[in-house]
Amino acid sequence: MITLTINGKKYEAQKGQNLLQAAIDNGIEIPHLCYHEKLPPYGGCRLCQVEVTKGEKVELTTSCTYPVSQGIQVETETPRVQKARRLVMELILTMAPDSPEIQQMARKLGIETIPGGFPSSGEKGDDCIKCGLCVRACEELVGPGSITFSSKGPERKVVPPFEEEPESCIGCGTCVHVCPTGCISMEDLGRKRKLERWKRVLSMKVCNDCSSAYIPKAQVDYYLKRTGDPYLAEWFDLCPDCR
C-alpha cells in the first residue's frame, strides 16, 4: 500500500495503480472522458489533469497516466488545474456541441458559451471527440479490432478500415456502451442489426424453436472461434428463453 495526499487528505492506493483510478477508488471526482478501468490509460482527452507535487517539483499532468508513488501531494481543484481543464473542455465541446453528456460536463466546469455558440445551432454534427475508447475497447476488450483511427490533425476520425463495411465487426455493441458522447448507434430491425456509424449491417441468428432473432451470426462464429468448443454451437441454436 502507498500513502498519498489528495487535496490535503491522506489516502491509500495500490502499488502500480494510476492516480486517476486511486482517486476514483477513494471517491474523489476527477472529470475524465477517455479513461475506462478495464483498459490501459491513454491520456487522450487531457481532462483529468491535476497538479502533482513530488519533492520540489510541481507539475500539471494527466492523472490517468501518472503512476502513484509514496508521499506525492495532489491537488485536483486549484485555479491552474481548472483553467487547463476549461481550455480542454472548450476544445472538446467544439467537436461535440450536440452531445447532452458533453454539454452537461461543460456546464459543470463553468463553460456557458463557446465560439460558434453553445448550445449549438442544432445542425447534426459528428459528435465524436476522438477519445479512442471505442477503438481500444474493440481491440483490447473484445478482440476483432474492426475500427481504427485514420488521417491526421483536423482530419482525424474513427472509421472501419478503408471506410468500407467492416467484415470483422461482430455487432456486440461494446463501442456503443463505452462511447462517452453517445454518438454511435445500434439498432435491431427485424432480423438485421445495424450500426449506422460503421456502415455495418449484420444478419441475426434465428432461434430454432421460436424463430426469434436474438444474436448476430458473426458474434456466435467469433465466440466459437475464440473458445474453440464445438459443442457450444448447439447452445446457440436456441435463444435464452428456449434453452
Add this chain to the structure above:
Amino acid sequence: MSDANVYAVKTLTSKEYFAPGHRACSGCGQAVAVRMVQKALGRNIVMASATGCMEVVSSPFPQSSWEVPWIHVAFENAAAVASGIEAGLKAQRRKGKIDGRKITVVAMAGDGGTADIGLQALSGALERGHDFLYVCYDNEAYMNTGVQRSSATPFGAVTTTSPAGRVNSGQLTWKKNMMRITAAHDIPYAATASPSHPLDLVEKVKKGMETEGPAYLHVLSPCPPGWGIAAEDSIQLARLAVETGIFPLYEIDKGKHRITMNLEKLVPVKQYLKKQGRFRRLSPEMMEEIQERVCKEWQELREKAEQIDPSAGADEALSKEQEGETEAAKIFRVKAGAPV
C-alpha cells in the same frame, strides 16, 4: 436495442459494492438487480433501505453486504429518510463541512414499501423535488413475511391472503401502475428495468443519477419461492415478462415516453403465466382477460411513445411488410413449447 450481447457486459466495472455471502434465496432476481444497480451507482452514495427481503438478507447482525453507507429505515419512510439525507448533505455543503463532490442519495424499497406502505412518503418526496433516486424492487407481493398480497400483485396471482378457492383463483384486482403514479408527479425521470437486460438497467440507473431532481426506477425482481418457479428460471421469467408486454421496458424522460426495448411482436402471456405456480389455478377466461389488458396497455404505451419519438415508428414499417398474416399473427410471436 437488444441486450443479448456476450461482450458488451465487459464494459461494466469489476468492483462489487453489494458483497457476496448474503442470505438471499438461490435464484433471487432482486439480488441480481441490486448488484447491477450498485455497480452503476458506484461508491459516492448514501442509501436508505426500507424493511423488506433485501434488508433482511443483507444485514444480519453483525454482518453486512453493503460496501457503501447504508441506513435501514422503517417500512414506510425510505423516501422520507432519503429526502432528509439529501437536505442534510445540502446544509453540510453550504456550511463547508463536506467538499463539493456529488453524493447520490438513493432510496430502496420493495413493492410493498413503495406501492402500499411507503406511497405517501414517496409522493411527498417526489413533490418536494429532492434530488434523489428511488429504486423499487418489485417482486409483486410481501415475500419476506411469507407471500402476502400487495397492491403490486398482478391479477390472478395466488398469495396466502389472496388464495385460490372454488370461485376465485387468486388476486382479484389489477396491479397498481406505479409508473403512471410517479410520472403524474411530473418528475424529470422515471423508468422500468429488469435484471434480464443488465446493460439497459445500468444505463437507466446512470441516467437517474445524473438527473437533477427526483428519479424513479421500477425494477422487476422475480422471486422463486413466491412465484412458484425454479431458481434457475428467474432471469428467464424476467425476460419473458418483458417480451410478453406484461412488464415493458420504457422510460419517461421529462414527459417523453421512450420504449427502450422495442418488441416486434409480443409473446402470448400464457407462456409467462404457465411457468409460474402462483398462476396455476388461472382459468382460460381469466388468461384471456389478462391478454386483452396487456395488449391494450402495450398499444397505449406505443401510442404515447410514437407521438414524440419518430424512431419508434420503425415497427410500423415492419408490420406493413408482413400484411399477409392474420390479425393474431401481427401481434404475437409464438414460442415453441407453448401450452395450447
